[in-house]
Amino acid sequence: MTQSPALLDRVLDAVRRHTVADNPSSFLALNKGNKFFTTPGLDGVVIYRTTGRHVVQFGGPFSAVEAYDALLDAFAQHVRDRGHKLVAVQLQTYDAHTYARRGFTVNQLGASWAIHLSEFTLSGSRFMQLRNKISRAHHNGLQIQEVAVDDVRDALARIDTAWLGSKGGARPLEFLVGQIGGSVQALRRLFVGTIDHDPVAYISYSPVYGSRAGWMHDLSRRVPGGSPGLMEAINAQAIETLRSEGANWLHFGFTPFTGLDAGHEVEGHSPAFQWLLQTLFAEGAALYPAQTQLSYKKKWGPQEQIPEYVAFDGPASLSSFAHIFRACNAF
Known part of the structure:
Protein backbone atom coordinates (compact mmCIF):
# COMPACT_ATOMS: atom_id res chain seq x y z
CA MET A 1 0.00 0.00 0.00
CA THR A 2 1.28 3.46 -0.90
CA GLN A 3 1.37 6.32 1.58
CA SER A 4 -1.60 8.63 2.12
CA PRO A 5 -2.43 10.92 5.04
CA ALA A 6 -5.03 8.46 6.37
CA LEU A 7 -2.65 5.52 6.08
CA LEU A 8 0.18 7.43 7.76
CA ASP A 9 -2.17 8.18 10.65
CA ARG A 10 -2.94 4.46 10.87
CA VAL A 11 0.77 3.58 10.89
CA LEU A 12 1.52 6.20 13.55
CA ASP A 13 -1.29 4.83 15.69
CA ALA A 14 0.09 1.29 15.31
CA VAL A 15 3.63 2.37 16.18
CA ARG A 16 2.43 4.21 19.28
CA ARG A 17 0.08 1.50 20.57
CA HIS A 18 1.78 -1.74 19.58
CA THR A 19 5.10 -1.94 21.40
CA VAL A 20 5.32 -5.67 22.09
CA ALA A 21 8.76 -5.82 20.42
CA ASP A 22 9.90 -2.55 22.07
CA ASN A 23 11.66 -1.27 18.94
CA PRO A 24 13.39 2.06 19.80
CA SER A 25 13.59 2.95 16.09
CA SER A 26 9.88 2.39 15.43
CA PHE A 27 9.29 6.00 14.31
CA LEU A 28 11.33 5.23 11.18
CA ALA A 29 8.28 3.29 10.03
CA VAL A 46 4.16 -4.31 8.29
CA ILE A 47 6.74 -1.84 6.95
CA TYR A 48 8.94 -2.68 3.96
CA ARG A 49 10.71 -1.60 0.78
CA THR A 50 11.28 -3.52 -2.44
CA THR A 51 14.65 -3.70 -4.20
CA GLY A 52 14.81 -5.89 -7.28
CA ARG A 53 13.41 -9.32 -6.37
CA HIS A 54 13.89 -8.73 -2.66
CA VAL A 55 11.57 -7.33 -0.02
CA VAL A 56 13.34 -5.69 2.92
CA GLN A 57 11.15 -5.46 6.01
CA PHE A 58 11.78 -2.90 8.75
CA GLY A 59 11.29 -4.38 12.21
CA GLY A 60 8.67 -6.97 12.98
CA PRO A 61 4.95 -6.35 12.57
CA PHE A 62 3.74 -3.35 14.54
CA SER A 63 0.61 -5.07 15.73
CA ALA A 64 -1.46 -6.23 18.65
CA VAL A 65 -0.01 -9.30 20.35
CA GLU A 66 -2.93 -11.48 19.25
CA ALA A 67 -2.48 -10.41 15.61
CA TYR A 68 1.32 -10.53 15.44
CA ASP A 69 1.84 -14.14 14.28
CA ALA A 70 -1.00 -14.09 11.76
CA LEU A 71 0.14 -10.79 10.27
CA LEU A 72 3.73 -12.03 9.94
CA ASP A 73 2.56 -15.25 8.28
CA ALA A 74 0.30 -13.34 5.88
CA PHE A 75 3.08 -10.97 4.88
CA ALA A 76 5.67 -13.72 4.39
CA GLN A 77 3.23 -15.64 2.20
CA HIS A 78 2.40 -12.47 0.26
CA VAL A 79 6.11 -12.03 -0.53
CA ARG A 80 6.59 -15.69 -1.49
CA ASP A 81 3.53 -15.70 -3.74
CA ARG A 82 5.14 -12.94 -5.79
CA GLY A 83 8.38 -14.85 -6.17
CA HIS A 84 10.36 -12.43 -4.01
CA LYS A 85 12.84 -13.10 -1.21
CA LEU A 86 12.10 -11.67 2.22
CA VAL A 87 14.75 -10.32 4.58
CA ALA A 88 13.83 -8.47 7.78
CA VAL A 89 16.16 -6.02 9.52
CA GLN A 90 16.23 -4.29 12.90
CA LEU A 91 14.24 -7.03 14.55
CA GLN A 92 14.14 -6.92 18.34
CA THR A 93 14.52 -9.92 20.66
CA TYR A 94 10.79 -10.70 20.67
CA ASP A 95 10.75 -10.57 16.87
CA ALA A 96 13.90 -12.66 16.55
CA HIS A 97 12.51 -15.62 18.51
CA THR A 98 9.19 -15.47 16.67
CA TYR A 99 10.85 -15.48 13.24
CA ALA A 100 13.21 -18.29 14.27
CA ARG A 101 10.26 -20.45 15.33
CA ARG A 102 8.86 -20.00 11.84
CA GLY A 103 11.99 -21.32 10.14
CA PHE A 104 13.74 -18.04 9.38
CA THR A 105 17.51 -17.92 9.82
CA VAL A 106 18.01 -15.20 12.43
CA ASN A 107 21.34 -13.63 13.43
CA GLN A 108 22.26 -10.71 15.61
CA LEU A 109 23.14 -7.88 13.23
CA GLY A 110 24.25 -5.23 15.72
CA ALA A 111 22.93 -3.23 18.63
CA SER A 112 21.37 0.04 19.67
CA TRP A 113 22.38 2.03 22.74
CA ALA A 114 20.53 4.17 25.27
CA ILE A 115 21.08 6.30 28.36
CA HIS A 116 18.64 6.76 31.24
CA LEU A 117 18.30 10.52 31.46
CA SER A 118 17.35 10.70 35.13
CA GLU A 119 20.67 9.05 36.00
CA PHE A 120 22.82 10.81 33.42
CA THR A 121 25.56 13.25 34.37
CA LEU A 122 28.64 14.60 32.61
CA SER A 123 30.52 14.97 35.88
CA GLY A 124 33.42 12.72 36.79
CA SER A 125 36.70 11.78 35.18
CA ARG A 126 35.19 9.41 32.60
CA PHE A 127 33.54 12.37 30.83
CA MET A 128 36.47 14.80 31.08
CA GLN A 129 37.37 14.58 27.37
CA LEU A 130 33.72 14.99 26.40
CA ARG A 131 33.37 18.08 28.59
CA ASN A 132 36.53 19.53 27.06
CA LYS A 133 35.20 19.08 23.52
CA ILE A 134 31.92 20.74 24.48
CA SER A 135 33.79 23.63 26.09
CA ARG A 136 35.93 24.12 22.98
CA ALA A 137 32.84 24.34 20.79
CA HIS A 138 31.28 26.99 23.01
CA HIS A 139 34.61 28.85 23.27
CA ASN A 140 34.65 28.96 19.45
CA GLY A 141 31.31 30.76 19.45
CA LEU A 142 28.81 27.93 19.14
CA GLN A 143 25.22 28.87 19.89
CA ILE A 144 22.51 26.20 20.03
CA GLN A 145 18.80 26.57 19.53
CA GLU A 146 15.81 24.31 18.96
CA VAL A 147 14.18 25.47 15.73
CA ALA A 148 11.42 24.68 13.26
CA VAL A 149 12.55 23.09 10.01
CA ASP A 150 10.87 25.71 7.85
CA ASP A 151 13.05 28.39 9.44
CA VAL A 152 16.33 26.69 8.50
CA ARG A 153 15.54 24.50 5.50
CA ASP A 154 18.08 26.15 3.16
CA ALA A 155 20.77 26.10 5.84
CA LEU A 156 20.20 22.38 6.46
CA ALA A 157 20.55 21.73 2.74
CA ARG A 158 23.92 23.54 2.70
CA ILE A 159 25.14 21.49 5.67
CA ASP A 160 23.98 18.28 3.98
CA THR A 161 25.76 19.15 0.76
CA ALA A 162 29.01 19.95 2.55
CA TRP A 163 28.79 16.84 4.74
CA LEU A 164 28.13 14.48 1.82
CA GLY A 165 30.90 16.14 -0.17
CA SER A 166 33.35 15.44 2.62
CA LYS A 167 32.42 11.75 2.33
CA GLY A 168 33.53 11.59 -1.29
CA GLY A 169 30.06 12.23 -2.66
CA ALA A 170 28.44 9.50 -0.56
CA ARG A 171 24.76 8.85 -1.05
CA PRO A 172 22.38 10.08 1.67
CA LEU A 173 21.24 7.00 3.59
CA GLU A 174 17.53 6.18 3.82
CA PHE A 175 15.15 3.65 5.38
CA LEU A 176 17.09 2.80 8.57
CA VAL A 177 17.89 6.44 9.38
CA GLY A 178 15.53 9.29 10.02
CA GLN A 179 14.37 12.07 7.77
CA ILE A 180 13.60 15.75 8.12
CA GLY A 181 10.39 17.25 6.82
CA GLY A 182 7.17 15.63 5.72
CA SER A 183 3.83 15.27 7.41
CA VAL A 184 5.23 13.95 10.73
CA GLN A 185 7.96 16.56 11.19
CA ALA A 186 5.99 18.23 13.98
CA LEU A 187 6.60 15.12 16.11
CA ARG A 188 10.40 15.40 15.83
CA ARG A 189 12.79 17.83 17.56
CA LEU A 190 15.52 19.73 15.72
CA PHE A 191 18.52 21.38 17.42
CA VAL A 192 20.84 23.53 15.29
CA GLY A 193 24.24 24.94 16.16
CA THR A 194 25.46 28.24 14.71
CA ILE A 195 28.74 30.14 14.80
CA ASP A 196 28.58 33.84 13.92
CA HIS A 197 24.91 33.24 12.99
CA ASP A 198 25.94 30.67 10.37
CA PRO A 199 24.41 27.18 10.86
CA VAL A 200 27.22 24.62 11.13
CA ALA A 201 25.62 21.46 12.54
CA TYR A 202 22.31 19.91 13.51
CA ILE A 203 20.78 16.88 15.24
CA SER A 204 17.23 15.66 14.70
CA TYR A 205 15.51 13.66 17.46
CA SER A 206 12.61 11.23 16.90
CA PRO A 207 10.10 10.04 19.49
CA VAL A 208 10.52 6.57 21.02
CA TYR A 209 7.60 4.55 22.35
CA GLY A 210 7.46 1.49 24.60
CA SER A 211 9.10 0.56 27.90
CA ARG A 212 12.06 2.88 27.22
CA ALA A 213 10.01 5.79 25.92
CA GLY A 214 11.84 9.01 25.18
CA TRP A 215 13.79 10.27 22.19
CA MET A 216 16.25 8.94 19.64
CA HIS A 217 19.37 10.84 18.53
CA ASP A 218 18.69 10.44 14.85
CA LEU A 219 19.90 12.26 11.75
CA SER A 220 22.96 14.41 12.50
CA ARG A 221 25.32 16.31 10.23
CA ARG A 222 27.93 19.05 10.42
CA VAL A 223 30.07 21.11 8.11
CA PRO A 224 33.51 19.52 7.65
CA GLY A 225 36.58 21.13 9.15
CA GLY A 226 34.71 23.18 11.71
CA SER A 227 35.14 23.49 15.45
CA PRO A 228 35.66 20.30 17.45
CA GLY A 229 32.80 19.28 19.71
CA GLU A 267 18.40 -21.10 17.89
CA GLY A 268 19.13 -21.91 14.25
CA HIS A 269 21.38 -18.91 13.58
CA SER A 270 24.11 -19.14 10.94
CA PRO A 271 27.63 -19.47 12.40
CA ALA A 272 29.10 -18.48 9.02
CA PHE A 273 27.04 -15.29 8.91
CA GLN A 274 27.97 -14.60 12.53
CA TRP A 275 31.64 -14.80 11.54
CA LEU A 276 31.03 -12.46 8.58
CA LEU A 277 29.49 -9.78 10.78
CA GLN A 278 32.36 -9.97 13.25
CA THR A 279 34.77 -9.53 10.33
CA LEU A 280 32.81 -6.54 9.03
CA PHE A 281 33.06 -4.84 12.42
CA ALA A 282 36.83 -5.32 12.41
CA GLU A 283 37.56 -4.61 8.76
CA GLY A 284 34.42 -3.32 7.05
CA ALA A 285 34.74 0.44 7.49
CA ALA A 286 34.39 0.93 3.73
CA LEU A 287 30.93 -0.65 3.91
CA TYR A 288 29.83 1.07 7.12
CA PRO A 289 31.88 3.04 9.71
CA ALA A 290 30.64 0.94 12.62
CA GLN A 291 33.63 1.58 14.88
CA THR A 292 33.41 5.36 14.42
CA GLN A 293 29.67 5.31 15.15
CA LEU A 294 30.20 3.13 18.21
CA SER A 295 32.94 5.39 19.54
CA TYR A 296 30.60 8.40 19.48
CA LYS A 297 27.82 6.50 21.24
CA LYS A 298 30.06 4.94 23.86
CA LYS A 299 31.46 8.34 24.91
CA TRP A 300 28.05 9.11 26.46
CA GLY A 301 28.27 6.06 28.77
CA PRO A 302 25.08 4.27 27.66
CA GLN A 303 23.59 1.99 30.31
CA GLU A 304 21.55 -0.10 27.86
CA GLN A 305 22.82 -2.20 24.97
CA ILE A 306 19.90 -3.58 22.95
CA PRO A 307 20.66 -6.40 20.47
CA GLU A 308 19.03 -6.15 17.04
CA TYR A 309 18.66 -8.86 14.43
CA VAL A 310 18.36 -9.76 10.77
CA ALA A 311 16.12 -12.62 9.55
CA PHE A 312 16.29 -14.46 6.23
CA ASP A 313 13.37 -16.46 4.85
CA GLY A 314 15.54 -19.52 4.33
CA PRO A 315 19.32 -19.80 4.71
CA ALA A 316 21.38 -16.69 5.41
CA SER A 317 22.04 -15.07 2.05
CA LEU A 318 24.70 -12.58 0.98
CA SER A 319 22.41 -11.43 -1.83
CA SER A 320 19.59 -10.69 0.59
CA PHE A 321 22.04 -9.00 2.97
CA ALA A 322 23.27 -6.75 0.15
CA HIS A 323 19.71 -5.72 -0.64
CA ILE A 324 19.37 -4.27 2.87
CA PHE A 325 22.06 -1.77 1.89
CA ARG A 326 20.36 -1.19 -1.46
CA ALA A 327 17.13 -0.36 0.37
CA CYS A 328 19.15 2.12 2.46
CA ASN A 329 20.54 3.77 -0.72
CA ALA A 330 24.08 2.83 0.33
CA PHE A 331 24.82 1.60 -3.21
Whole structure:
Protein backbone atom coordinates (compact mmCIF):
# COMPACT_ATOMS: atom_id res chain seq x y z
CA MET A 1 0.00 0.00 0.00
CA THR A 2 1.28 3.46 -0.90
CA GLN A 3 1.37 6.32 1.58
CA SER A 4 -1.60 8.63 2.12
CA PRO A 5 -2.43 10.92 5.04
CA ALA A 6 -5.03 8.46 6.37
CA LEU A 7 -2.65 5.52 6.08
CA LEU A 8 0.18 7.43 7.76
CA ASP A 9 -2.17 8.18 10.65
CA ARG A 10 -2.94 4.46 10.87
CA VAL A 11 0.77 3.58 10.89
CA LEU A 12 1.52 6.20 13.55
CA ASP A 13 -1.29 4.83 15.69
CA ALA A 14 0.09 1.29 15.31
CA VAL A 15 3.63 2.37 16.18
CA ARG A 16 2.43 4.21 19.28
CA ARG A 17 0.08 1.50 20.57
CA HIS A 18 1.78 -1.74 19.58
CA THR A 19 5.10 -1.94 21.40
CA VAL A 20 5.32 -5.67 22.09
CA ALA A 21 8.76 -5.82 20.42
CA ASP A 22 9.90 -2.55 22.07
CA ASN A 23 11.66 -1.27 18.94
CA PRO A 24 13.39 2.06 19.80
CA SER A 25 13.59 2.95 16.09
CA SER A 26 9.88 2.39 15.43
CA PHE A 27 9.29 6.00 14.31
CA LEU A 28 11.33 5.23 11.18
CA ALA A 29 8.28 3.29 10.03
CA LEU A 30 6.88 6.67 8.97
CA ASN A 31 9.74 7.51 6.62
CA LYS A 32 8.77 8.74 3.19
CA GLY A 33 9.30 5.95 0.65
CA ASN A 34 8.20 3.10 2.90
CA LYS A 35 5.44 0.71 1.86
CA PHE A 36 2.82 -0.74 4.17
CA PHE A 37 1.14 -4.15 4.33
CA THR A 38 -2.11 -4.71 6.21
CA THR A 39 -4.66 -7.49 6.35
CA PRO A 40 -8.39 -7.01 7.01
CA GLY A 41 -9.30 -8.06 10.52
CA LEU A 42 -5.73 -7.90 11.86
CA ASP A 43 -4.78 -4.92 14.00
CA GLY A 44 -1.35 -3.90 12.76
CA VAL A 45 0.96 -3.03 9.88
CA VAL A 46 4.16 -4.31 8.29
CA ILE A 47 6.74 -1.84 6.95
CA TYR A 48 8.94 -2.68 3.96
CA ARG A 49 10.71 -1.60 0.78
CA THR A 50 11.28 -3.52 -2.44
CA THR A 51 14.65 -3.70 -4.20
CA GLY A 52 14.81 -5.89 -7.28
CA ARG A 53 13.41 -9.32 -6.37
CA HIS A 54 13.89 -8.73 -2.66
CA VAL A 55 11.57 -7.33 -0.02
CA VAL A 56 13.34 -5.69 2.92
CA GLN A 57 11.15 -5.46 6.01
CA PHE A 58 11.78 -2.90 8.75
CA GLY A 59 11.29 -4.38 12.21
CA GLY A 60 8.67 -6.97 12.98
CA PRO A 61 4.95 -6.35 12.57
CA PHE A 62 3.74 -3.35 14.54
CA SER A 63 0.61 -5.07 15.73
CA ALA A 64 -1.46 -6.23 18.65
CA VAL A 65 -0.01 -9.30 20.35
CA GLU A 66 -2.93 -11.48 19.25
CA ALA A 67 -2.48 -10.41 15.61
CA TYR A 68 1.32 -10.53 15.44
CA ASP A 69 1.84 -14.14 14.28
CA ALA A 70 -1.00 -14.09 11.76
CA LEU A 71 0.14 -10.79 10.27
CA LEU A 72 3.73 -12.03 9.94
CA ASP A 73 2.56 -15.25 8.28
CA ALA A 74 0.30 -13.34 5.88
CA PHE A 75 3.08 -10.97 4.88
CA ALA A 76 5.67 -13.72 4.39
CA GLN A 77 3.23 -15.64 2.20
CA HIS A 78 2.40 -12.47 0.26
CA VAL A 79 6.11 -12.03 -0.53
CA ARG A 80 6.59 -15.69 -1.49
CA ASP A 81 3.53 -15.70 -3.74
CA ARG A 82 5.14 -12.94 -5.79
CA GLY A 83 8.38 -14.85 -6.17
CA HIS A 84 10.36 -12.43 -4.01
CA LYS A 85 12.84 -13.10 -1.21
CA LEU A 86 12.10 -11.67 2.22
CA VAL A 87 14.75 -10.32 4.58
CA ALA A 88 13.83 -8.47 7.78
CA VAL A 89 16.16 -6.02 9.52
CA GLN A 90 16.23 -4.29 12.90
CA LEU A 91 14.24 -7.03 14.55
CA GLN A 92 14.14 -6.92 18.34
CA THR A 93 14.52 -9.92 20.66
CA TYR A 94 10.79 -10.70 20.67
CA ASP A 95 10.75 -10.57 16.87
CA ALA A 96 13.90 -12.66 16.55
CA HIS A 97 12.51 -15.62 18.51
CA THR A 98 9.19 -15.47 16.67
CA TYR A 99 10.85 -15.48 13.24
CA ALA A 100 13.21 -18.29 14.27
CA ARG A 101 10.26 -20.45 15.33
CA ARG A 102 8.86 -20.00 11.84
CA GLY A 103 11.99 -21.32 10.14
CA PHE A 104 13.74 -18.04 9.38
CA THR A 105 17.51 -17.92 9.82
CA VAL A 106 18.01 -15.20 12.43
CA ASN A 107 21.34 -13.63 13.43
CA GLN A 108 22.26 -10.71 15.61
CA LEU A 109 23.14 -7.88 13.23
CA GLY A 110 24.25 -5.23 15.72
CA ALA A 111 22.93 -3.23 18.63
CA SER A 112 21.37 0.04 19.67
CA TRP A 113 22.38 2.03 22.74
CA ALA A 114 20.53 4.17 25.27
CA ILE A 115 21.08 6.30 28.36
CA HIS A 116 18.64 6.76 31.24
CA LEU A 117 18.30 10.52 31.46
CA SER A 118 17.35 10.70 35.13
CA GLU A 119 20.67 9.05 36.00
CA PHE A 120 22.82 10.81 33.42
CA THR A 121 25.56 13.25 34.37
CA LEU A 122 28.64 14.60 32.61
CA SER A 123 30.52 14.97 35.88
CA GLY A 124 33.42 12.72 36.79
CA SER A 125 36.70 11.78 35.18
CA ARG A 126 35.19 9.41 32.60
CA PHE A 127 33.54 12.37 30.83
CA MET A 128 36.47 14.80 31.08
CA GLN A 129 37.37 14.58 27.37
CA LEU A 130 33.72 14.99 26.40
CA ARG A 131 33.37 18.08 28.59
CA ASN A 132 36.53 19.53 27.06
CA LYS A 133 35.20 19.08 23.52
CA ILE A 134 31.92 20.74 24.48
CA SER A 135 33.79 23.63 26.09
CA ARG A 136 35.93 24.12 22.98
CA ALA A 137 32.84 24.34 20.79
CA HIS A 138 31.28 26.99 23.01
CA HIS A 139 34.61 28.85 23.27
CA ASN A 140 34.65 28.96 19.45
CA GLY A 141 31.31 30.76 19.45
CA LEU A 142 28.81 27.93 19.14
CA GLN A 143 25.22 28.87 19.89
CA ILE A 144 22.51 26.20 20.03
CA GLN A 145 18.80 26.57 19.53
CA GLU A 146 15.81 24.31 18.96
CA VAL A 147 14.18 25.47 15.73
CA ALA A 148 11.42 24.68 13.26
CA VAL A 149 12.55 23.09 10.01
CA ASP A 150 10.87 25.71 7.85
CA ASP A 151 13.05 28.39 9.44
CA VAL A 152 16.33 26.69 8.50
CA ARG A 153 15.54 24.50 5.50
CA ASP A 154 18.08 26.15 3.16
CA ALA A 155 20.77 26.10 5.84
CA LEU A 156 20.20 22.38 6.46
CA ALA A 157 20.55 21.73 2.74
CA ARG A 158 23.92 23.54 2.70
CA ILE A 159 25.14 21.49 5.67
CA ASP A 160 23.98 18.28 3.98
CA THR A 161 25.76 19.15 0.76
CA ALA A 162 29.01 19.95 2.55
CA TRP A 163 28.79 16.84 4.74
CA LEU A 164 28.13 14.48 1.82
CA GLY A 165 30.90 16.14 -0.17
CA SER A 166 33.35 15.44 2.62
CA LYS A 167 32.42 11.75 2.33
CA GLY A 168 33.53 11.59 -1.29
CA GLY A 169 30.06 12.23 -2.66
CA ALA A 170 28.44 9.50 -0.56
CA ARG A 171 24.76 8.85 -1.05
CA PRO A 172 22.38 10.08 1.67
CA LEU A 173 21.24 7.00 3.59
CA GLU A 174 17.53 6.18 3.82
CA PHE A 175 15.15 3.65 5.38
CA LEU A 176 17.09 2.80 8.57
CA VAL A 177 17.89 6.44 9.38
CA GLY A 178 15.53 9.29 10.02
CA GLN A 179 14.37 12.07 7.77
CA ILE A 180 13.60 15.75 8.12
CA GLY A 181 10.39 17.25 6.82
CA GLY A 182 7.17 15.63 5.72
CA SER A 183 3.83 15.27 7.41
CA VAL A 184 5.23 13.95 10.73
CA GLN A 185 7.96 16.56 11.19
CA ALA A 186 5.99 18.23 13.98
CA LEU A 187 6.60 15.12 16.11
CA ARG A 188 10.40 15.40 15.83
CA ARG A 189 12.79 17.83 17.56
CA LEU A 190 15.52 19.73 15.72
CA PHE A 191 18.52 21.38 17.42
CA VAL A 192 20.84 23.53 15.29
CA GLY A 193 24.24 24.94 16.16
CA THR A 194 25.46 28.24 14.71
CA ILE A 195 28.74 30.14 14.80
CA ASP A 196 28.58 33.84 13.92
CA HIS A 197 24.91 33.24 12.99
CA ASP A 198 25.94 30.67 10.37
CA PRO A 199 24.41 27.18 10.86
CA VAL A 200 27.22 24.62 11.13
CA ALA A 201 25.62 21.46 12.54
CA TYR A 202 22.31 19.91 13.51
CA ILE A 203 20.78 16.88 15.24
CA SER A 204 17.23 15.66 14.70
CA TYR A 205 15.51 13.66 17.46
CA SER A 206 12.61 11.23 16.90
CA PRO A 207 10.10 10.04 19.49
CA VAL A 208 10.52 6.57 21.02
CA TYR A 209 7.60 4.55 22.35
CA GLY A 210 7.46 1.49 24.60
CA SER A 211 9.10 0.56 27.90
CA ARG A 212 12.06 2.88 27.22
CA ALA A 213 10.01 5.79 25.92
CA GLY A 214 11.84 9.01 25.18
CA TRP A 215 13.79 10.27 22.19
CA MET A 216 16.25 8.94 19.64
CA HIS A 217 19.37 10.84 18.53
CA ASP A 218 18.69 10.44 14.85
CA LEU A 219 19.90 12.26 11.75
CA SER A 220 22.96 14.41 12.50
CA ARG A 221 25.32 16.31 10.23
CA ARG A 222 27.93 19.05 10.42
CA VAL A 223 30.07 21.11 8.11
CA PRO A 224 33.51 19.52 7.65
CA GLY A 225 36.58 21.13 9.15
CA GLY A 226 34.71 23.18 11.71
CA SER A 227 35.14 23.49 15.45
CA PRO A 228 35.66 20.30 17.45
CA GLY A 229 32.80 19.28 19.71
CA LEU A 230 29.87 20.57 17.65
CA MET A 231 27.80 17.39 17.86
CA GLU A 232 28.71 16.78 21.46
CA ALA A 233 27.66 20.28 22.50
CA ILE A 234 24.36 20.10 20.62
CA ASN A 235 23.52 16.72 22.11
CA ALA A 236 24.44 17.84 25.62
CA GLN A 237 22.08 20.79 25.39
CA ALA A 238 19.34 18.62 23.90
CA ILE A 239 19.75 16.19 26.80
CA GLU A 240 19.22 18.98 29.31
CA THR A 241 16.15 20.22 27.42
CA LEU A 242 14.57 16.79 27.11
CA ARG A 243 15.34 15.85 30.71
CA SER A 244 13.84 19.10 32.00
CA GLU A 245 10.63 18.10 30.21
CA GLY A 246 10.55 14.74 31.98
CA ALA A 247 11.92 12.48 29.23
CA ASN A 248 13.30 9.21 30.62
CA TRP A 249 15.49 7.81 27.85
CA LEU A 250 17.75 8.99 25.05
CA HIS A 251 18.47 6.36 22.41
CA PHE A 252 21.41 6.51 20.01
CA GLY A 253 19.93 4.30 17.33
CA PHE A 254 21.02 1.13 15.63
CA THR A 255 24.63 0.48 14.58
CA PRO A 256 25.24 -2.67 12.52
CA PHE A 257 28.13 -5.01 13.40
CA THR A 258 28.43 -3.64 16.97
CA GLY A 259 27.64 -5.26 20.30
CA LEU A 260 27.86 -8.73 18.77
CA ASP A 261 27.65 -11.43 21.42
CA ALA A 262 27.26 -15.19 20.99
CA GLY A 263 24.94 -15.11 24.00
CA HIS A 264 22.45 -13.03 22.01
CA GLU A 265 22.14 -15.47 19.11
CA VAL A 266 18.90 -17.45 18.75
CA GLU A 267 18.40 -21.10 17.89
CA GLY A 268 19.13 -21.91 14.25
CA HIS A 269 21.38 -18.91 13.58
CA SER A 270 24.11 -19.14 10.94
CA PRO A 271 27.63 -19.47 12.40
CA ALA A 272 29.10 -18.48 9.02
CA PHE A 273 27.04 -15.29 8.91
CA GLN A 274 27.97 -14.60 12.53
CA TRP A 275 31.64 -14.80 11.54
CA LEU A 276 31.03 -12.46 8.58
CA LEU A 277 29.49 -9.78 10.78
CA GLN A 278 32.36 -9.97 13.25
CA THR A 279 34.77 -9.53 10.33
CA LEU A 280 32.81 -6.54 9.03
CA PHE A 281 33.06 -4.84 12.42
CA ALA A 282 36.83 -5.32 12.41
CA GLU A 283 37.56 -4.61 8.76
CA GLY A 284 34.42 -3.32 7.05
CA ALA A 285 34.74 0.44 7.49
CA ALA A 286 34.39 0.93 3.73
CA LEU A 287 30.93 -0.65 3.91
CA TYR A 288 29.83 1.07 7.12
CA PRO A 289 31.88 3.04 9.71
CA ALA A 290 30.64 0.94 12.62
CA GLN A 291 33.63 1.58 14.88
CA THR A 292 33.41 5.36 14.42
CA GLN A 293 29.67 5.31 15.15
CA LEU A 294 30.20 3.13 18.21
CA SER A 295 32.94 5.39 19.54
CA TYR A 296 30.60 8.40 19.48
CA LYS A 297 27.82 6.50 21.24
CA LYS A 298 30.06 4.94 23.86
CA LYS A 299 31.46 8.34 24.91
CA TRP A 300 28.05 9.11 26.46
CA GLY A 301 28.27 6.06 28.77
CA PRO A 302 25.08 4.27 27.66
CA GLN A 303 23.59 1.99 30.31
CA GLU A 304 21.55 -0.10 27.86
CA GLN A 305 22.82 -2.20 24.97
CA ILE A 306 19.90 -3.58 22.95
CA PRO A 307 20.66 -6.40 20.47
CA GLU A 308 19.03 -6.15 17.04
CA TYR A 309 18.66 -8.86 14.43
CA VAL A 310 18.36 -9.76 10.77
CA ALA A 311 16.12 -12.62 9.55
CA PHE A 312 16.29 -14.46 6.23
CA ASP A 313 13.37 -16.46 4.85
CA GLY A 314 15.54 -19.52 4.33
CA PRO A 315 19.32 -19.80 4.71
CA ALA A 316 21.38 -16.69 5.41
CA SER A 317 22.04 -15.07 2.05
CA LEU A 318 24.70 -12.58 0.98
CA SER A 319 22.41 -11.43 -1.83
CA SER A 320 19.59 -10.69 0.59
CA PHE A 321 22.04 -9.00 2.97
CA ALA A 322 23.27 -6.75 0.15
CA HIS A 323 19.71 -5.72 -0.64
CA ILE A 324 19.37 -4.27 2.87
CA PHE A 325 22.06 -1.77 1.89
CA ARG A 326 20.36 -1.19 -1.46
CA ALA A 327 17.13 -0.36 0.37
CA CYS A 328 19.15 2.12 2.46
CA ASN A 329 20.54 3.77 -0.72
CA ALA A 330 24.08 2.83 0.33
CA PHE A 331 24.82 1.60 -3.21
